[in-house]
Structures are given as structure tokens and as C-alpha cells.
Amino acid sequence: MNKKISQDKVVYFINYILLALLLVIELYPLIYIVSCSFSSGDALMAGRVRFLPVAPTLDSYKAVFEYSSIWVGYSNSLLYTLVGTFISITLTLFAAYPLSRDDFKGKKILMGIFLFTMMFSGGLIPSYLLVKNLGLIDTMWAIILPGSVSAYNVIVARTYFKQTIPKELLEAAQMDGCEDFKFFKSIVIPLSTPIIAVLCLWTAVGIWNSYFNPMIYINDEAKFPLQLVLRRILLLSQVNLSKGNVDPMVIQKNMYLSEMLKYGTIIISTLPLMIIYPFIQKYFVKGVMVGSVKG
Amino acid sequence: MKNTESSLKRFGQYALRHWQLYLMVSLPVIVLFIFAYAPMYGVILAFKNYQVSKGIWGSPWAENCGMNNFIRFFNNYNFKECLGNTLILSFYSMLVSIPTAILLALSLNYAKNLRFRKTVQMVSYCPYFISTVVFVGIINLLMDTRIGVIGKFVYEKFGVSVLGSAGLFPSLYVWSGVWQGVGFGSIIYIAALAGVDMEQHEAAIIDGATLLQRIKYVDIPAILPTVVIMLILNMGSVLNIGYEKVLAMQNQNNVSASEVITTYAYKVSLVSTFPDYSYSTAIGLFQSLIGLVLILVTNKIADKLTGNGFL
Numbered sequence: 331m332n333k334k335i336s337q338d339k340v341v342y343f344i345n346y347i348l349l350a351l352l353l354v355i356e357l358y359p360l361i362y363i364v365s366c367s368f369s370s371g372d373a374l375m376a377g378r379v380r381f382l383p384v385a386p387t388l389d390s391y392k393a394v395f396e397y398s399s400i401w402v403g404y405s406n407s408l409l410y411t412l413v414g415t416f417i418s419i420t421l422t423l424f425a426a427y428p429l430s431r432d433d434f435k436g437k438k439i440l441m442g443i444f445l446f447t448m449m450f451s452g453g454l455i456p457s458y459l460l461v462k463n464l465g466l467i468d469t470m471w472a473i474i475l476p477g478s479v480s481a482y483n484v485i486v487a488r489t490y491f492k493q494t495i496p497k498e499l500l501e502a503a504q505m506d507g508c509e510d511f512k513f514f515k516s517i518v519i520p521l522s523t524p525i526i527a528v529l530c531l532w533t534a535v536g537i538w539n540s541y542f543n544p545m546i547y548i549n550d551e552a553k554f555p556l557q558l559v560l561r562r563i564l565l566l567s568q569v570n571l572s573k574g575n576v577d578p579m580v581i582q583k584n585m586y587l588s589e590m591l592k593y594g595t596i597i598i599s600t601l602p603l604m605i606i607y608p609f610i611q612k613y614f615v616k617g618v619m620v621g622s623v624k625g
Numbered sequence: 626m627k628n629t630e631s632s633l634k635r636f637g638q639y640a641l642r643h644w645q646l647y648l649m650v651s652l653p654v655i656v657l658f659i660f661a662y663a664p665m666y667g668v669i670l671a672f673k674n675y676q677v678s679k680g681i682w683g684s685p686w687a688e689n690c691g692m693n694n695f696i697r698f699f700n701n702y703n704f705k706e707c708l709g710n711t712l713i714l715s716f717y718s719m720l721v722s723i724p725t726a727i728l729l730a731l732s733l734n735y736a737k738n739l740r741f742r743k744t745v746q747m748v749s750y751c752p753y754f755i756s757t758v759v760f761v762g763i764i765n766l767l768m769d770t771r772i773g774v775i776g777k778f779v780y781e782k783f784g785v786s787v788l789g790s791a792g793l794f795p796s797l798y799v800w801s802g803v804w805q806g807v808g809f810g811s812i813i814y815i816a817a818l819a820g821v822d823m824e825q826h827e828a829a830i831i832d833g834a835t836l837l838q839r840i841k842y843v844d845i846p847a848i849l850p851t852v853v854i855m856l857i858l859n860m861g862s863v864l865n866i867g868y869e870k871v872l873a874m875q876n877q878n879n880v881s882a883s884e885v886i887t888t889y890a891y892k893v894s895l896v897s898t899f900p901d902y903s904y905s906t907a908i909g910l911f912q913s914l915i916g917l918v919l920i921l922v923t924n925k926i927a928d929k930l931t932g933n934g935f936l
Contacts, residue, residue, distance in 0.1 A: 337835055337836075337837075338835055338836045341735075341835075341836045341837060342735065342737070342836070345732050345735055345736060346736065346738075346741075348732060349732055349733070349736055349741070349745050352729070352732075352745065352749065352807075353744070353745055353748055353749075355804065356748050356749050356751070356752065356804065356808070357748060359763060359767055359804070360751070360752075362767065362774055363763055363766065363767075366766070374772055375771075375772060376772075377771060377772045377773070377774070377777045379774065380774055421652055421653040421656060422653070424649040424650060424652050424653055425649075425650055425652075425653035425654070427646075427649065428646040428647070428649055428650040429650070431646070433639075434643070434646060435636050435639050435640070436636075436647075440650060440654065443654060443657065444657070447657060447661040447662075449861065449916070449917050449920055449921075450665070450913055450914075450916075450917050451661065451664065451665070451913055452661070452663075452664025452665040452666070452667050452668055452909075452913075453664065453668065453890075453906060453909025453910060453912070453913055454887070454890055454891060454894070454895075454905065454906075454909050455667070455670065455890075455894055455902045455905045455906045455909060456663075456664035456665070456666075456667025456668055456670060456906060456909075457660070457664045457667075458894075458895065459667060459670075459681070459902070460659075460660070460663055460664050460667065475656065475659075475660060476660045477660075478656060478660075479653045479656050479657050479660075479661075484653070509645060510643055510645040510646050510649075511645040511648075511649065514649070535754060538756070539754075539755075539756035539757065539758075540756075540869075541756070541757060541758050541869065541873075542868075542869045542872070546895055557756055557757075557758050560756075560758045560759060560762065561758045561873075563762075564758060564759065564761070564762030564765070565758065565761060565762060565765070565873055589772070592762060592766060593766070596759050596762055596763060596766075599756075599759060600754075600755055600756075600759055603754045603755075604751070604754070607751065607754060608747065611747060611750060614750070614809075615750075615812055618809075618812045618813055618816070619812070619813075619816045
């Protein structure tokens, strides 16, 4: 018996060490990037930053603030995310509520129509040609509409409605002659704010972070969302600072700046999510749990 | 006959009384028909030789009874490489990400210090919200042989460039994925563990079971249904791995390990100077069909074995 208890103690202890190790592994890259963003160009290019900022400056942030396409991207992304989230959530709830009603006739067929889209899709080119033929290229609708109805989100919302809206409430409302849409608007929606919050966050993060669809549908730089601007800076290293300047000193300085710009943009673009993250974290967790209940 | 007539009549009455419900559901259904089902009709492109001037329907059928695009793909020297890379990345990813998420969930479940536990949870969910572009940007900066802290170290110690090595690509892809997703992936197992009957644990303690034995005989069987569901969901997308991340991580040096089916289909159509839409559609259709078959088969097997089918 004693031996077993001491074995458990060892296991608990190792467990703590492993978790602490994980904490370090998860945090280190983040801290490193933050430190780099505050370090001087010389220290960065020599690879001297290990953990804390070396020769601290705000130069990378200055570069970010002076780089106008980032801010164009920022405001575009904000617009696309707001409009896209609103449309997507409205459509999702419109689909989920009727499908959650036990008395709704035609539920099976309609549910099948939604479920099938989770298992099979037309693929890249047919979708691309469709968007092109509809004349949506270079408009925000190309980013927003194709993914606006997600069967997965519909199932999550439907499950939530089924679990939380009491049948008696509907019966009582119907006795009083309340129509379906009015019931949906004034009873179902107010009772479902937690799940609506979760779906809004999922959708908003999804649109804010997406880059593939914008990349194939948006060619006009003035309409680039933030992720496409970031792609240029971070992945393609296409930064336009020199503006035809041939002075070697300036070119050297700009080479440093374009490297520093990368760290600054990473921080600036991720900051909004990281600030609201602690507040929304518990909703995300809740959403995953509702989603895990069988549809 | 009379039966169907009366049920149709009943349906009519119901629909008339609840027309608002049908109006509501019709909006998302219309959107789905336009943006999900219309492209499905577009897959006939795979059996044609698409010519922009003639449109989808007017283009001539492909050779070999319309199967020419598929035959070309299967005979292409890229086919084996793409399929192999896709399978390696997705199975490697699945084999690592599911067990690590379960391990983290178990670890957190037995961390008694609540504050520490919450901290670990919060920090480990955090990277999940970083976008693909920024995430790959971070990898590139960390692994750079000249200025990146890890890349420089590896380069000086072993003489390998992490970003430039095709051999390291699968591991870089999978383990960076673990870094980003393990916390979020563990949520579902934490939820499953929270549902484990405490009485079973108490009984096991009285019987003198150690912690590891309790995990093995009480916890693991309890979360098995969840694992099965996650496995099925993963199986459906075996050929459809996170191509956004693969595409973003791709460079000339690792392309032999990072060219997957989706990125190949993208390159021959939307990037190429001679876009071949029909060929790309055929590749996409091949991928979708395999995905559909895999999800149905795994579901059937899971249903037979454990009674935990998903659909």
C-alpha cells in the first residue's frame, strides 16, 4: 500500500514537470518574437536575440505605422469580418431554428442537404469558376458568401436550441397566437446568447485569419485584407521601402527595416485577438463542448 | 394512394400555418445551392476539355470516354509523390496530434493545483488563434539559419537548414501543428474526462489501484467513444489536409516533400501560365471521392466495433 502511494506521488510530480515544460515550450516562441520586435536591427541581423530584447528600440513599430498598406488591410479586414460574421450568423440561425423543432416537417431532407456539404464538395476550380461567373471577383462577397453557411455551425446551434428551449414555452406561445418568427426573434434569440457569442467568435476569427480564398479571389491591392498584406511581408518578403533609392546606405538600412517590419507586423496583427482572448476563452471552450454532442 | 394524398394534405396544412419557418430555412438553403451544390454540378468539368469560350456545358468531352484527365493524373510522375506526401503528412499528423491531445487532457485532469492548471490551459489554447500566415511567418523567423534562434542553433550544431530540408518538412509541419493545436485539441477530451463516474475511481482506489492503473482502466475506456468520433472526423479529411499551411510553408527546397494533392491542383490551374481547369477539377474530384468513401467506411467500422458511429 505504501509503495503504491509513493509511486502515485512520483507520477504527480512528473506530471507537474511535464506541464511546466509544455508551458515553457508554448510560451518561448511568443516571448522570443515579442523580444525581437523591440530589439535593434543590428542585434536582429546578427541573431543575438535569445530571450529578452537586445538594445531595445521601437523602430520596428515605427516601420509598421509608416507602412500604409498594413492599415488599408486592417480596415478592409475589419469590414469583411463584420459584414461576413453578421450574414453568416443570420443564415446559420435561420437554418438551425426550424431544424431544431420536433414538429418541423421536411426536417430529414433538409438536414441531409446540410450534412452532405460536410462530406463532399465541388472542389477548387468549380467554386472558382462560379464566383468568377457571378462577377464577384475583387468584391468582398467572394470572401464572405461561399463559406457563409457552415453545416457544422448549423448543427451546433441546432443542438443548443434543442437542449435549451423548453417545449412548453413554444406551446404556451402558440396558444397565445404567437407566430413562429416572432417566437424566434423574441424568445429563442435572447435565450441563446451564449451560443450566438461562440458562433460569432468562431466565424469572425475564421474570416479574419483566412488567406487562401482572398488570395484567389482578390487581385486589387486596395481591397486586400490584412492576411494578404501580411503574406507579402512575411512569406514573400516583398516590402517596398526603397522607392527607387540607390544610395547603398539607404538600401542597407531598408534591408534591416524590412526584417524588423516582420516582427512588428506579427505583433500588431495578432494583438487584437490576444487582447480579447482571455475574455472569450471560456466561450470557445463551451462551444467545442456543445459541438461535441452528437447531432 | 389515399394515404399519400392525405399526408400531402397534412403537410400542406402544416406548411401553410408555419410558412415563416420555411421562409427562414429557405435563405441558407438557397445560399448552399448556389455556393455548395452548383460547384458540385461543375465537377462535370473533370470529364471535359474546358475551353473558356465555350463554357462548362459547351466544352467537348475529354478523350477515353471522358476519363482522360484522370488517366493523365494517375500516369503523371507527380501523382505518386503528391499522394505519398499527402498520406505521410496526414497520418503522421493524426498519429501525433490525437495522442498528444489526450495526454495533455489526462495531465491537466490530474494537476491538482487549480491556478497552475488554468494557466497551462489558457497559454496552450492561445496559439490556436494565430492566423496561418502569421504562424508560418513565425516559423520562418525562428528557423532562419542566420537570424532565427532555433534555426541558427541547429545549423551551427548539425549543419542542417531546418527550412531548406525536405526530409525535415513532415516533422516541422506536424510538430509545429502540435504547438499550435494541442491545447485546443485537448478541450474535447477534458470534457470527456469530466464526465467519468467518480464512483469508479473511488472503487478503484479502495481496491488499491495506482494512479496509472486508474488512468488505464477507468479513464481511457471512458474517453474511447470521443476518440473514435475524432478519428472518423479526421479520416474524412485524410487527403484534404491543411493545405493553407502547407502552401504557406512551401519553398523550392522542400517542395519534394511538401507538394500535396491540393497544392498541385491549385498550381496547375490558378498559378500556371497555361491553366488546365479540367485537369485540376479531376484531381479535386478524385480527392473528394476518396474522402467521402473514407468517412463512410470508417464510420461503418467504428459502428460495428464500438457502436459509436457518428452518422
